[in-house]
Amino acid sequence: MLGAVGAAVLLGGEACGRPSQPTLPADPHYPGDPTGPAPTTAPAPGSGRPVTVAENARPGAAGFRLTGHRFSTDERGEIAGYAHATSVAPGEQLAFRVSVARPQRYQITIFRVGHYAGSGARAVVVSPWLDGIRQAAPDVDPDTGAVSCAWRTGWRLTVTPDLVSGLYLALLASASGQHQWIPFVVRDPAQRAAALMVLPTSTWQAYNGWPMDGRTGANLYHGYDAAGRWTTARRARAVSHDRPYSGNGIPQLAAHDIGFVQWVEGQGLDVTYATSEDLHTGRVDPARYRAVVFPGHDEYWSAPMRQAVAMARNGGTSLVFLAANNCYWRVEYGTGDRLVRCAKSSVPASGPTPATTKWRSAGHPEQQLIGAQYVSIVDGYAPLMVRAGDHWFWAGTGVRDGDLIPEVVWGEADQRTPGVPQPDAVERTLLADSPYSRQGATHRQHTHLYRASSGAWVFIAGSLGWTRVLADPAAADPRLARATLNLLQRVMR
Template sequence: MGAEHIRRWESGALAHAVSDPFGQGPVPWLRGSENYFDDTGHVVPWYADPDLGHGGTRTADDVHRQIKGFISTGAAAPGEAIDFHITVDPPQQFTVDIYRIGHYGGDGAAQITTSPRLSGIVQPAPLTADRTVSCHHWWQSWRLQIPSYWSIGAYVAVLTTVDGYRSHIPFTVRDDQPADLLLVLPDVTWQAYNLYPEDGRTGASLYHAWDEQGGLLGEEDAAVTVSFDRPYAGAGLPLHVGHAYDFIRWAERYGYDIAYADTRDLHAGRVDPARYRGMVFPGHDEYWSVPMRRTVERARDGGTSLVFLSANTMYWQVSLSPSPSGVPDRLLTCRKRRGPGKPALWREIDRPEQQLLGIQYAGRVPDPHPLVVRNAEHWLWEATGAGEGDELDGLVAGEADRYFPRTPLPEHESRILLAHSPYLDSEGVKRHQETSVYRAPSGAIVFASGTFAWSPALDRPGHVDPRIQRATANLLDRICKRD
């Protein structure tokens, strides 16, 4: 089948992913390409699955909705069930293959189970009210009963129609057992960026919506509230999901004892930080509710260490509310700078992020720059081979944090900046990125990488940096008391 000429927004690439070298990240069945269409507007196939013959499967999109779906719960535990709501157009049979993300000898994921062949139907059109798009009225398509013996972790459901269209639904299997580290998947931020349906008409995120001509509108016209009751745009994987998967593959390879949760688990009080030596935030984690922040501050003050491996963390304050049918935490609201009431930036309500992270968001990085090592004698850089002033190529990318001297620091026993990296912003103005670590009075270590490129450097093909791998191991080993 020849590549079909389509408009840019129909490609599944969209507004943020195309310019972000750390957007999706390779999942094992995805090709490594970061672009989903070429310069002429022709689709580049994502898939290279030899079992599917010539050219592999085709990505479902939000215009034709060949196959798209979502789950009606957040993270679930072994023994619980997950309900899938899936639309198939034209109606035909489909299957759901369940994969767990991990190292798996370099494969990056393992297939855990496959559904029986299911009958697909065309679900009703999404409902829209004040830019909020919801599919909560879709019929249930399949129920996955999670066996008690399944490992906790990050999972992906791969939906495939008989005629070879495919999309994805990520989900988390969690439990309450103690572990050295709790990995927190940023599902609240994933949903904030979700433009489903990316159809040039009805989709909206907290960043974008469409005008009458199918043009992309900016933040002032975007949604104020978005729903979890809808698929993710394009191929069904959230923007930046790759950051978390990069960390998971690397950490499971080296045998770290990891528990899993979503940010909505933090919000709802389902996380007891005392069960863990450290909490790891592996990806872009920009949107935080008051209960999320309260839980994480309580963790630090109780001696649980915190590891932030991205940048632009905890920037917007959000609230979560129930769906129309009363299911908790299915609607995400962030007023940004619109309308009455208090502003939505944490730093504008006198709770700057730096008071938790030690640094805070400084801006976008249009082109990757080197991360410049500072204080190379510190234990984080031990045995990495990194010397004072060394430049780690491409490690300041996407977005960057730095220390703000006029903003209060958290209480600390010790504090140090481990990188100071100049870069040029989109206006050509020279700015700098910083990496921070401090020890709280409780003994907790709080690390913030201050760049999007840290997690990809752990296990992303083409981005791996052994110095970052060793520095991260130094950090986690100290937190887990391995040293």
């Protein structure tokens, strides 16, 4: 899985070296991050045993694993599918749209991801055996290159009250033994949890190249030319959620998100879940929570997403970013919330189209919200170098300034960048200042924490490797785990 994840990082490497400074005038369509208090403030967490804690006391699925199944391939399409929405609420139905290369029966097993005493997931629903058909080939929009499917629904999951908010994985299994995953989220806006976990579904889709068959597939980075080459010249200018994810169905980098969900639910914390599209549409209100946690690489943000998050911070809701390169591309949505538009070039377009601006280029650098921002890709691995070792963040870890935590700096890195506006803050702390290499040059990675005048904490890990070191037994470090738990307990109380 790390090999696939590494490939995803390289696909995203378009802004190597130091980031460009904002040079364009402010965007007239985005007035800027709100600076006044939010209209509502985060309520106290509900009393009693948290719903997620009670859920994790239930028996897990013996032998659950993401890999090791016999998976379908994009080229042959033995079995593939997608859900009609990135999230669904109690009382609603989620439609699964599935295609098989040759007519045969298939079954869907639904797992909820969590800790479950180390099992990693619980099997919650198994569909009956269903009659599969070969569905129509995907459509490719001639203007944007967006690949989308209009498949018929094969089965509907009714979200009953016992399906607790969380990250879910549906495992498709054909009668001939081929498999593919479909991820989705159950959200519950009525759940009075301490923290909202937002899964980066817009970024998952940005990297999705389905179908990677040498002819049709495209994402926001690459597409196939007439010779079957995977090239940036044929990248799409929009991507659709109405299609499967490539390969085994787990989005690129999502294995880290899954690992973090398993880890955080093992800490007994009170959390609930949503997706990028839930923030965009207002289906969830981040200001209702003590904290909003962004566990994954969350690169693609719409204006309503940023507005909602900034307003929540101004009302006292803390923000925790556990990766790097967040809120980088400014996107728009179409077809409800099923199409993510981000035109990095005019190809393949029928006419000239202005390229999508990055948030920083439009006069609203991500550092102004988060406290640090993307610098570059990281070559290989580098250790996290501790700063402010006497800060409460590092309490109980035993670290001192200059101590090294191996392999945390990986993939992409953020930095508190000189010359870029900082958010208003009553205090700021640099928690790590780590040298790393990129194309023979040395750069600095920063882990940063600030406190807004509202009392909200805003944390940026500044590396894509942070959650891997929390969740991967081969890399796990108890010092980083304790520090992250210190942070989450502080912002959720």
